[in-house]
Amino acid sequence: MIIDRLYESVAEKGVVCVGLDTAIEYIPEDIIKKHLTISDSIFEFNKRIIDATYDVSACFKVQIAYYEALGVEGLAAYKKTIKYIRDKKCLVIADIKRGDISKTAKMYAKAHFEGDFESDFITLSPYMGMDSIQPYLNYVKEKEKGAFILIRTSNEGAHDIQYIKDFSNNSVYKTVGEKVKSLGSEYLGKYGYSSIGGVVGCTHSDEAKDIRESLNTTFFLIPGYGAQGGTAEDVARYLKNGNGGIVNSSRGILLAYKNHNDENAFDAYAREEVLSMREAINDAVKAYKG
Secondary structure (H helix, E strand, C coil): CHHHHHHHHHHHHCCEEEECCCCHHHCCHHHHHHCCCHHHHHHHHHHHHHHHHCCCCCEEEEECHHHHCCHHHHHHHHHHHHHHHHHCCCCEEEEEEECCCHHHHHHHHHHHHCHHHCCCEEEECCCCCHHHCHHHHHHHHHCCCEEEEEEECCCCCHHHHCCCECCCCCEHHHHHHHHHHHHHHHHECCCCCECEEEEECCCCCCCHHHHHHHCCCCCEEECCECCCCECHHHHHCCCECCECEEEEECHHHHCHHHHCCCHHHHHHHHHHHHHHHHHHHHHHHHHCCC
16 A cells, blocks of 8 residues: 555655655755746756755655646656655646536546656545545555645635534535545555545644544645644644654745755755654654543
8 A cells, every 4th residue: 555655654754755846936046047947947956955865755746736827847746756756756746626517537547647757656636525536546546656635724714614504414525534544444554544544724723633543544734834834733733653644844945945045955944844844743743642
């Protein structure tokens, strides 16, 4: 099961997931001047971040919107970035948040689990219903792939829908979480977690203990750390013995060099930020009494 590889990567390297949400304005001017195309500039920046952090990061998450926004050039960089990560024997999450049914979902699955954009995990939205997840499951079962399904997100707008009470007086996100756990029960790995994981933001920490206990076989992708306000202490509540989740940071890592006024060493400062983040979360896990 692919989730076993991720669990082992966390155990070896820590919980940090490096988010390659690479906007063109993040890239130092010297790199842009050096390369003829946007694609080459983005890939060079990403490559140096990957080389500087792959041995201290559990995995990488590549948010496709940053690449789609730049058209064909951006998608060329997206392709090269994903391939480079996987060639280094690291795990990559394609943050695509697809949510559709039937033939359309099958085409999304083919697009992101095969061919030019092949990744190890993808993110999915379940809000059209759990049948929107079904077309991906054969890849999970037969092709060593995994998915992280949106359960409770890190943005303020999460309250607009995810906290609405259903007919059983449960918040919608709780019902979704239960369905994700039930679906994932068929794809459990040797460490007790499913290759069908969940996206749970750390910016709403009041429910953390309940979520972690009730979704005990669900591995979490945890956004919201750093720039969105989530802290190491918030994150610790969603982990189990320091594992069972990965914590994404994008801007905090990619733009760490801005705090030092030394853009030529952006990769070294990215590594420094990953190490600092990892240490802070490890300390919080040890201190957590939940």
